Amino acid sequence: MNRMQRFFGWVFGPRVERESREWKYECGQCGHSESVWEAGGVRFKANAEKSYVGRCPACGHVGKRWLRRSR
Ligand SMILES: [Zn+2]
Known part of the structure; x- marks a missing residue:
């Protein structure tokens, strides 16, 4: 967890991590996907x-x- 993720989790609670894990980056070429959270990001209320x-x-x-x- 990086500082930004810790900050958002501190402000909004555990649903930040839950939502960020539901959002996935997908490659159009090989189909590889990783969650926004795993990539070190936060996506919330989007x-x-x-x-x-x-x-x-x-x-x-x-x-x-x-x-x-x-989901
Ligand atoms: Zn790929």
Whole structure:
């Protein structure tokens, strides 16, 4: 847990970690996914799924990635 995650958890409680773990980064190339929380981030009170351009840590592919919510 990094400082930002600790801070959000301190302010909003354990649901921050729960929600952040439901949001996953997905690679459009190899299907690799990791949760926002595992990647060191926080996503809280968000609804919109979105795509963005980034680099996949698994296959190294640079291109479209998805941020999706899964339960
Ligand atoms: Zn990939």
